[in-house]
Amino acid sequence: MTELDLNFTIRFLINIGSILVLCYGCYYRINKDAEVASSFVLFGVGIFIITRLLHGVDMSMEFAFGLFAVFTMLRYRTETISIKGMTYLFLVTGIALLTAVSEMPVLQIITLNAVLCFIAFIVDTKLLTGSHSTKLVTYERIENIKPEHRDNLLQDLRERTGLNVLSVSVINIDFLRDTAELMIRYLPDNNEIKGFSARTEGR
Template sequence: MTSTIDLPFMQLFLTNILFILILVRGIYFRYSGNRETLFGLLMFGSGVFLVTFFLHNVDMSMGFAFGLFAVFSMLRYRTESLNIKDMTYLFLVIVMSLMAAVSKLPIMHLIMVNSILCFIAAIAETKLLAAHLYEKSVNYENIENIRPENHHKLLADLQERIGLDVVSVKIGNVDLLKDVAELTVYYRTQNVIQQTQNQDNLPPTYNGLVKQENGGS
């Protein structure tokens, strides 16, 4: 028995696309503003649904099955590492696509399950669970301030120079020859999405700090 493009297929496909859009466009993109990841999640979910739907009834040899698994195992974002939040959304997209393709749930039950997943994701993105913190990677040249006794000076200097409500700082590699330290700054802001979307228009340096915006949680 093989799957065909018929009315049930279109219902499942459109339902899957609808809820992936709700998840990644209505929830994920609203808080992250990352258009590239939005595109990747949408296309990844569509591809998983189509491949799974058309192949789950096909008799496959063990070698072909392992080969298919190997192909999927290579579908990793090797050029840019995914943070835990992005990987969680990727996992939810795969779950939704697999349920739509092979679960055999009635369409109304599938809608209910997907609605519950989207609701949980929406609640998790709010401040009901925890306050939002975002991170910025910077190269900091005033390494005297990274000493434990100067921690308050470090926070005050970063707040003044980058204009953000800095909450905490994690110190990475320290180059004593160049007097430069790699810092990860955690901060609160109300304009994270706008800053992320305008990131490409920012100058490469700002008051001695090399800036790179990253969404956090």
């Protein structure tokens, strides 16, 4: 029983350490979203504890991923999650499952988790992602979101935000309020004010 408790403690520390590095050293470093980062940490800890405790009843990796899918359908399907957010959520889940049910030696688990965190860190550097940034804006000139008016939309966003907008994606449309949630991708200016709010208002 002592060996089991020690093994659980070691794997738990490896899991939470790896997830903290991934969420705060990689995700939060770029996105500055503490709420999402902390949610990922709690999600990873919960997945680890559940899968580790159920591992004693001959739980397979397929069943563990099925459990993750159930959690995803119950909660995360109602939220708008970016592709990057879903990628980090998958990595958090993968690390938690790997640490909980893998039969590999502890040193190999640490090495593999470190490699995953290192790759995530490198991929999110400006060397690979470029120097662009993104912002979520609420836009009320809903007629401009039509594909044939894309040039007008980009020009209007550039004039009203003062940003060098490169591209825009429609996240959500509210026909009752005649507004749309847009994700804009732009080249940040050195004079950009920290904490600038890109929520546009009607003229």
